[in-house]
Amino acid sequence: xxxxxPLATRPPSPALMAGLLATLAALGLPHLSHLGIWxxxxxxxxxxxxxxxxxxxxxxxxxxxxxxxxxxxxxxVLWSLPVRxxxxxxxxxxxxxxxxKQLESRHRRDLYLSLLLGHFLILTQFLFDQGLGFALYxxxxxxxxxxxxxxxxxxxxxxxxxxxxxxxLALGAGPLAVLLFLFFPRLDAPLWRIELxxxxxxxxxxxxxxxxxxxxxxxxxxVAFRVRFLDQTPPGKALYWRGPVLWHFDGRTWWRRxxxxxxxxxxxxxxxxxxxxxTQEPSHRRWVFPLDLPAQVPAPLSVDADWQTRLATPLHxxxxxxxxxxTRYALPVLSAEERHAGLQLPEAVGPRTRALAMQWRRAxxxxxxxxxxxxxxxxxxxxxxxxxSPGVAQGDPVxxxxxxxxxxxxxxxxxxxxxxxxxxGIPARIVTGYQGGSYNPLADHWIxxxxxxxxxVEVWLPEKGWTRIDPTAAVAPQRVERGIxxxxxxxxxxxxxxxxxxxxxxxxxxxGRWLLDAIxxxxxxxxxxxxxxxxRSLLAWLGLAQAGGYVSALLAAGxxxxxxxxxxxxxxxxRRRHGDPAQQLWTxxxxxxxxxxxxxxxxxxxxxAGERARARWPExxxxxxxxxxxxxxxxxxxTHPSRERLRALRRQLRRLRLPPPAPTR
Amino acid sequence: xxxxxxxxxxLRGVVEALSEIIVGKHEVIELALxxxxxxxxxxxxxxxxxxxxxxxxxxxxxxxLEYQRVQFTxxxxxxxxxxxxxxxxxxxxxxxxxxxxxxxLLLADxxxxxxxxxxxxxxxAMEEHQVTADGHTWPLPHPFFVIATQNPLxxxxxxxxxxxxxxxxxxxxxxxxxxxxxxxxxxxxxxRRQQLEELLPLADDHTLLAWQEEAARVHVxxxxxxxxxxxxxxxxxxxxxxxxxxxxxxxxxxxxxRAWALLHGETRVLPDHVQAVLGAVVDxxxxxxDGVDSARGLIEGVxxx
Numbered sequence: 029x030x031x032x033x034p035l036a037t038r039p040p041s042p043a044l045m046a047g048l049l050a051t052l053a054a055l056g057l058p059h060l061s062h063l064g065i066w067x068x069x070x071x072x073x074x075x076x077x078x079x080x081x082x083x084x085x086x087x088x089x090x091x092x093x094x095x096x097x098x099x100x101x102x103x104x105v106l107w108s109l110p111v112r113x114x115x116x117x118x119x120x121x122x123x124x125x126x127x128x129k130q131l132e133s134r135h136r137r138d139l140y141l142s143l144l145l146g147h148f149l150i151l152t153q154f155l156f157d158q159g160l161g162f163a164l165y166x167x168x169x170x171x172x173x174x175x176x177x178x179x180x181x182x183x184x185x186x187x188x189x190x191x192x193x194x195x196x197l198a199l200g201a202g203p204l205a206v207l208l209f210l211f212f213p214r215l216d217a218p219l220w221r222i223e224l225x226x227x228x229x230x231x232x233x234x235x236x237x238x239x240x241x242x243x244x245x246x247x248x249x250x251v252a253f254r255v256r257f258l259d260q261t262p263p264g265k266a267l268y269w270r271g272p273v274l275w276h277f278d279g280r281t282w283w284r285r286x287x288x289x290x291x292x293x294x295x296x297x298x299x300x301x302x303x304x305x306x307t308q309e310p311s312h313r314r315w316v317f318p319l320d321l322p323a324q325v326p327a328p329l330s331v332d333a334d335w336q337t338r339l340a341t342p343l344h345x346x347x348x349x350x351x352x353x354x355t356r357y358a359l360p361v362l363s364a365e366e367r368h369a370g371l372q373l374p375e376a377v378g379p380r381t382r383a384l385a386m387q388w389r390r391a392x393x394x395x396x397x398x399x400x401x402x403x404x405x406x407x408x409x410x411x412x413x414x415x416x417s418p419g420v421a422q423g424d425p426v427x428x429x430x431x432x433x434x435x436x437x438x439x440x441x442x443x444x445x446x447x448x449x450x451x452x453g454i455p456a457r458i459v460t461g462y463q464g465g466s467y468n469p470l471a472d473h474w475i476x477x478x479x480x481x482x483x484x485v486e487v488w489l490p491e492k493g494w495t496r497i498d499p500t501a502a503v504a505p506q507r508v509e510r511g512i513x514x515x516x517x518x519x520x521x522x523x524x525x526x527x528x529x530x531x532x533x534x535x536x537x538x539x540g541r542w543l544l545d546a547i548x549x550x551x552x553x554x555x556x557x558x559x560x561x562x563x564r565s566l567l568a569w570l571g572l573a574q575a576g577g578y579v580s581a582l583l584a585a586g587x588x589x590x591x592x593x594x595x596x597x598x599x600x601x602x603r604r605r606h607g608d609p610a611q612q613l614w615t616x617x618x619x620x621x622x623x624x625x626x627x628x629x630x631x632x633x634x635x636x637a638g639e640r641a642r643a644r645w646p647e648x649x650x651x652x653x654x655x656x657x658x659x660x661x662x663x664x665x666x667t668h669p670s671r672e673r674l675r676a677l678r679r680q681l682r683r684l685r686l687p688p689p690a691p692t693r
Numbered sequence: 694x695x696x697x698x699x700x701x702x703x704l705r706g707v708v709e710a711l712s713e714i715i716v717g718k719h720e721v722i723e724l725a726l727x728x729x730x731x732x733x734x735x736x737x738x739x740x741x742x743x744x745x746x747x748x749x750x751x752x753x754x755x756x757x758l759e760y761q762r763v764q765f766t767x768x769x770x771x772x773x774x775x776x777x778x779x780x781x782x783x784x785x786x787x788x789x790x791x792x793x794x795x796x797x798l799l800l801a802d803x804x805x806x807x808x809x810x811x812x813x814x815x816x817x818a819m820e821e822h823q824v825t826a827d828g829h830t831w832p833l834p835h836p837f838f839v840i841a842t843q844n845p846l847x848x849x850x851x852x853x854x855x856x857x858x859x860x861x862x863x864x865x866x867x868x869x870x871x872x873x874x875x876x877x878x879x880x881x882x883x884x885r886r887q888q889l890e891e892l893l894p895l896a897d898d899h900t901l902l903a904w905q906e907e908a909a910r911v912h913v914x915x916x917x918x919x920x921x922x923x924x925x926x927x928x929x930x931x932x933x934x935x936x937x938x939x940x941x942x943x944x945x946x947x948x949x950x951r952a953w954a955l956l957h958g959e960t961r962v963l964p965d966h967v968q969a970v971l972g973a974v975v976d977x978x979x980x981x982x983d984g985v986d987s988a989r990g991l992i993e994g995v996x997x998x
Contacts, residue, residue: 608916611998630996633965664914664961 040136042082044179048139048146049075049130051172055149056123058165062156066108067120070101074127081131089131098128119152139180146173158345160551171198204594209558210566212587237274237282237439237460237483251309252462252481253317254549255474258303262319264464266355268484268496269317269476271461273334279374280425282443282458287333292363294321297356307348307473307549314339317461317476319353320496326350334457346552360493362455370455370488377451378427381444385451396489399452400497403445407502410434412441414504438463441499442483455488459496470539471546609674610662613681617655624686634660645686655680700907701958704730707755707895708956714751714888715744717875721866723956724973725752725840729901730908730952733863733945734819734839736804736854736977741844743868747886749800749840756901757894759834761796765807767850771814774801775824776831789826794818797834797898801841805851815839816858836901856978863945864970865977904955911951912961919998920964921947924971927995934979934987946974964997 040048053075060068074097081088089097101124109117126145133139150166171194178193179185253269274282301323308316316329316337326349331337362370384406392398413435426447429440442458449456463482465474484498618637621628626644628637638656642649658677661667704726711722725748728735737745746762753760763774776792793799794815804812818824819839823832841862844851859865871879896904921943929937938946949970950962959966972988979987 611916629993631968631993633963633968633997635963635965636968660961660963663916664912664963666912666914666961 038136039085039134040139040180044136044139044176044185045082045133046079047172047179048142048176049079051169051176052126052130052142052146052149055146055153055166055169056126058153058157058162059119059123062153063116063120063123064108066104067123070104071123071127074131078130078133085134088134094128094132097131098125101125101128115152115155119155122148122152136180140177143173143177143180158556160548163551174198207590208587210563237443237458238280250478251545252311252476252478253306253308254545255319255465255476256305256307256472257474258305260302262300262302262355265501266319267464267474268320268459268482268498269462269465269480270320270322270335270337270459271315271317272336272459273486274458274460275369276372277374277443277447279376284336285334285369287336289333291331291333291335292359292361294354295358295360296323296354300354300356301352302355303350303352305348305350307346307552308343309346310344312342312344314342316343316349318351319355320459320461321354321357321359322351323354324352346556358493362488362493366488367455370457371450371453373447373450376424377447378424378430380431381424381427381447382451384430385448388448389452396452396454396487397491399454400449400487400489403448404497404499404502407441407445407499412436412503414500438500439483441503442485445497445499446485449485449487457486457494459484459486463498468542468545470542471549473549475545608663610659610677613674613677614659614663617659617681617684620681620684620686623688625688626686634663641686648685651680651684655684700904700955703895703900704904704956710755710892710895711748711751714886714892715748715868716878717871718744718748718868721868722748723953724864724866724970727949727952727956727970728864728973729756729836729838730905730955731863731945731948732836732905732909733949734841734861736859736862736865737840737842737868738845738865738977739842739868743870745840745842745868746800746802747889748868749798749842750889751892752840753798753800754889754892755895756798757897758797758836758838758901760798760800761793762800762802763793764802765804765811767806767808767852769807769811771811774811774815775818775826778827787827789829789831791831792824794824795831795833797836797838799837799839801839803844804841805843805853807852809852809855812852812854812858815841816861820861836898836905859977860939860941862977863949864973866973908952908955909948911954911959913947913951914961916998917950917962917964917967920995921950921967923995923998924967924991928975928979928987928991931994933990938975938978942975942978946971949974968992 053072056068056071056075059071077087102121105117105120105124109120122145126142126149129138129142129145133142147170150170153162153166174197175190175194178190178197182189272284273287275285276283302319304319306316306318316325316339318325318337321335322331322337325331325337328339329337329349330340388399388402391402411434414437415435425440426444429436430444446456446458460481460483462476462480463484464480465476467474482500484496484500486494486496489495614634618628621637621641621644624644626640628640632640634656638652641652641656645652655677658673658680662673662677667673707726708719708722711726712719715722725735725737729752737748739745749762750760752758772792774792774794776790776795778787778789780786781788801815804815818833819837822837823830825831843854870876924946925938925940925943927937928934946967947962950966953966953970954960954962957966971992975988975991979991
């Protein structure tokens with residue numbers, strides 16, 4: 029057809045163009061944190077250029093300049109991003125080209141392409157972030173894209189009509205999306221599970237301890253992981269989430285050893301077995317933090333001789349693992365290597381520190397437990413202060429902390445304690461991880477945040493084996509019992525532990541946080557975590573699992589047929605034109621004539637069409653005539669087509685019976 | 694205001710009566726009457742002896758119009774049509790003697806035999822609906838309708854009308870030879886021209902003016918305007934024609950469609966009506982391409998919206 033959509037070749041209205049540009053900007057800007065600054069700067073530049081061109085179309089670039097710009101955009105992508113990470117470079121390329129497309133958008137039809145590509149841009153955002161809040165943001169923008177499309181297909185968009193057709197589009201797409209989400213066959217590697225090459229920020233326990241490092245974490249509210257206890261919940265002071273174990277100390281930094289072999293033998297209290305699930309946030313590291321001490325870890329995880337639990341590859345997405353742990357246990361074995369490493373000391377140890385340890389040793393000869401108790405008393409009785417901002421250590425950090433500042437947090441206490449133990453000849457190691465967590469009653473799970481990061485000490489006692497000692501508890505027992513969540517920071521960073529009767533607002537905000545947390549975990553569990561396994565169990569629950577191994581093939585075939593059916597339906601739908609509803613009915617009439625075997629050229633006038641139809645179906649003559657006259661009155665008559673008249677016309681059309689010709693012999 | 698039904702019925706009566714004189718040319722008669730109702734002038738192009746003059750004369754008789762016939766020749770001057778100022782010795786001043794153009798229906802026979810100067814004098818008067826001579830202006834009567842005839846252009850001794858002049862005729866019609874049966878009837882029953890003198894008028898000039906007004910009021914919906922506009926646009930952009938249809942052609946097309954609708958008892962114009970008059974209105978403006986009339990290409994190039 030030669031003249032299909034007279035709107036297509038007109039320039040878009042300034043409001044529509046500006047709306048599109050604003051929406052694209054809102055869609056593209058989050059890529060700033062994924063693709064780096066340059067592709068986004070290029071993209072924003074093209075959008076601003078096009079925005080300025082609304083008022084002054086002459087500044088739009090010509091063909092030559094456009095080609096140059098395209099090459100420049102390609103250059104920006106290649107120069108600023110590694111090509112090897114395909115999805116990053118690909119997203120950047122889409123972003124840059126979408127910006128360039130705006131510069132050559134002169135007609136309404138160009139905008140349709142931009143709208144479609146806008147949806148693709150949304151898709152690329154999900155490659156980097158699948159959080160619920162972000163998803164809602166993108167969903168809102170998808171609706172705006174639909175609204176723009178609805179506005180674009182109208183000559184003079186009325187807000188109500190635009191809202192209506194946007195709603196209809198979204199409502200129509202909703203069930204289909206749910207259906208496809210539930211039943212469309214999933215790949216074992218989901219679409220989003222693309223390995224990120226660690227460009228993002230890294231939070232969490234690092235496997236190394238430089239005095240001061242955990243202090244920064246302590247203020248981060250970011251969720252580290254969530255825990256759901258399956259049968260019994262251990263008491264708060266037993267919630268030690270075990271992470272990297274540190275052995276070597278050079279006077280300032282503690283680091284791990286390379287533990288070889290399997291976990292050594294242990295004694296456990298069978299009644300203390302706890303089963304739980306940990307949903308670990310993406311940490312971009314391999315550490316996972318089971319409850320001290322892991323009894324059973326799922327397949328991709330492994331436990332080493334230091335009872336550190338690790339993944340084979342860094343964790344870039346949220347995952348849930350099922351665990352079992354012993355909360356009461358004994359580790360009686362001390363290898364020669366462990367004894368050696370557990371007594372290692374830096375070459376220069378502060379003389380006052382050494383003297384203090386020697387003094388304890390002399391007071392309790394041959395009684396390691398006595399030394400430990402003496403040390404804990406020391407921390408408890410001397411004016412030590414638990415604070416998150418201990419200040420910069422002068423000289424030997426351990427000596428400075430023990431005798432000068434006496435201000436610090438868990439890692440200061442743990443490090444100093446371990447050094448003192450080693451000086452007294454007791455093997456000691458530092459365990460890092462998290463301690464405590466906050467219970468979310470709405471979601472029935474525990475949230476462990478980065479602020480719950482903790483460090484404690486394990487000493488080897490001849491009677492008990494490796495024993496957990498938490499010197500921080502000696503100074504600030506509330507830190508251990510109530511967790512840092514129940515603490516508020518006083519002005520100078522000194523932590524004040526709040527009682528149960530905190531202000532009502534703090535309770536409210538806490539419950540608000542619980543709610544958000546519950547929603548977020550639900551989003552993960554039910555949407556992002558809906559993988560092949562979940563799908564299979566859903567199908568089993570529906571009684572569709574009998575196909576066994578063929579279920580995927582069946583699903584694929586079903587999905588394919590669903591799509592084919594949809595396309596078939598779409599192809600059969602009457603081609604709706606904007607504007608006149610009477611005309612739509614006329615189009616339907618013409619299509620019915622065609623199905624009945626009477627194909628009329630598109631230039632046939634209504635009278636001629638009616639006449640041809642009457643000649644073809646003489647018995648229906650009166651009905652055909654009634655419809656044609658009704659249509660003529662509505663479309664060409666003087667009266668405005670009212671709803672009732674349209675409905676009457678629709679009825680007349682429905683009443684028409686136009687059987688196809690009988691097959692000739 | 695006349696009742697539509699009766700207007701249409703009376704117009705059908707005129708068509709029937711004309712069909713008695715010009716046998717077997719129903720469509721030509723309807724188009725000619727449509728042209729008159731649309732206040733346009735008519736150009737009939739055909740070989741001599743197919744009934745051009747008879748058609749004009751019969752229309753004048755039936756509609757009760759004053760009728761003049763001018764045979765154009767190559768030595769004719771503008772004054773021979775428009776009139777001439779003559780000095781009156783008695784009162785010592787010039788008096789304008791009105792020419793044959795001062796009539797309600799003028800038959801300008803074989804207009805392309807006259808020189809361009811004379812042709813344009815007639816056409817200007819047609820367009821302006823008045824005659825100016827010696828600083829005075831004399832209006833032409835109401836209604837005023839010109840039927841010009843011309844011989845096919847390949848005949849010797851003709852001055853073809855320029856395109857700009859052709860545009861002033863609302864329609865151009867070809868009468869054509871009668872089909873064999875009609876011709877046989879003509880030969881058997883003798884010439885119909887004698888009946889002309891016996892014809893009684895079915896209307897008068899006032900009635901015709903009322904009909905013309907009624908035709909101009911036939912409803913045109915936005916959808917139809919869209920269609921006409923698409924046709925004009927197509928003729929300018931997509932077709933093989935250079936130039937396309939003028940805005941005047943568009944207005945004429947709409948007026949003719951309205952008259953056609955009235956003649957066929959419709960109270961609003963439909964695309965069918967536009968298509969019915971399209972050939973007569975546009976063919977002389979666009980010419981034919983490879984022997985195929987332009988209207989066909991135009992109609993089939995533009996979908997009815």
